[in-house]
Amino acid sequence: ILLHDVTIHQLFSTERDDFNSIFSSLEDKGQFDGQLNFSLSFNQKIPFDVKAYKVNGDLNQNFRYVFLFKLKDITDIEIDPLEQKAFIKVSDTSSRNKIDLITSYEELERLKEDFLSSVSHELRTPLASIIGFAETLKNDPNLPKEIYTEFLDIILTEGKRLAATINDLLDVSQLYKEKTTLQLRNVELQKLVTNAYEQFKPLATKINFGIQLIEKPIFIQADENKLQQAINNLVSNAIKFTPGGGQVSISLYEIENDYVIEVSDTGFGIPEKDREKIFDRFYRVERPGMEIRGVGLGLSITKKILDLHGYKLEFESEVNKGSIFKILIPKKL
Numbered sequence: 001i002l003l004h005d006v007t008i009h010q011l012f013s014t015e016r017d018d019f020n021s022i023f024s025s026l027e028d029k030g031q032f033d034g035q036l037n038f039s040l041s042f043n044q045k046i047p048f049d050v051k052a053y054k055v056n057g058d059l060n061q062n063f064r065y066v067f068l069f070k071l072k073d074i075t076d077i078e079i080d081p082l083e084q085k086a087f088i089k090v091s092d093t094s095s096r097n098k099i100d101l102i103t104s105y106e107e108l109e110r111l112k113e114d115f116l117s118s119v120s121h122e123l124r125t126p127l128a129s130i131i132g133f134a135e136t137l138k139n140d141p142n143l144p145k146e147i148y149t150e151f152l153d154i155i156l157t158e159g160k161r162l163a164a165t166i167n168d169l170l171d172v173s174q175l176y177k178e179k180t181t182l183q184l185r186n187v188e189l190q191k192l193v194t195n196a197y198e199q200f201k202p203l204a205t206k207i208n209f210g211i212q213l214i215e216k217p218i219f220i221q222a223d224e225n226k227l228q229q230a231i232n233n234l235v236s237n238a239i240k241f242t243p244g245g246g247q248v249s250i251s252l253y254e255i256e257n258d259y260v261i262e263v264s265d266t267g268f269g270i271p272e273k274d275r276e277k278i279f280d281r282f283y284r285v286e287r288p289g290m291e292i293r294g295v296g297l298g299l300s301i302t303k304k305i306l307d308l309h310g311y312k313l314e315f316e317s318e319v320n321k322g323s324i325f326k327i328l329i330p331k332k333l
Helices: 019-029 057-061 102-139 145-175 189-203 224-240 298-309
Strands: 031-039 045-054 065-071 184-188 208-212 219-223 247-254 258-265 312-318 322-330
Touching (some): 019 031, 019 045, 184 224, 189 224, 189 247, 189 258, 219 224, 219 298, 224 247, 224 298, 224 322, 298 312
Parallel strands (some): 208 247
Antiparallel strands (some): 045 065, 184 219, 247 258, 258 322, 312 322
């Protein structure tokens, strides 16, 4: 099978030998024996025994190496759909060819159902508002100016909400690819924290919204856009889940080994039963009697961005008293 512009690194991964050593072996010894894992979606890997040979003679004009693949026993296949959990359970020796995929299947079904439920609601609701108010404006061009302006504002707000949902879906799709690259550059932390404060200040008119910054400038190597997105997500959540009269604060300070960006609030808090799941994709804390907008991707995206940077995300929370989220950025990476 010949694939245009696809390298072997994109199709296969290897546990023991990197590809440089494989090709070095081919050049020096003329052959290679080992194992390669064919990479599928959801981080599923199918193992093959591999024999590779360096091509000599006339064929070398078009092909440099020949790889022969033999599929290993099915019980050796490793599947890790959510990247952090081992879902395969191999039965005893009397039924070695049976793999228990129930846990993985149920988890994938939950993800699918949560995805369809959350996304369909978050797409349908703003679309209904946009269409409804647009039709009203079209059918009644003589509406009073203040009502006309109000309807336009609603259309604009719902359009932005729709765009945010779509952006989250695109972001989480991109971030969970195996090879996500960061655009690292010299970034001032004070600037990122101040940007978040200025962006959300107009939306925080019903709460006390504050900011505290360390005086000396702090510069780090980071992907500025992605780190800004992570900070914004934490601030957005804090404001979203803090009732009127409450308090939200963004702080930047340093401790012995880390710089710390802290977002604290006096909001609803996170129930204990939900704390292990809040970073899962499409997971939303149920709050009876409340309509909480969003598809449950904000914290998942934030956690993934920080993991990619090598930063830590810690939090503590108490129901009806509030939450504190901390981004810990090592002074030396």
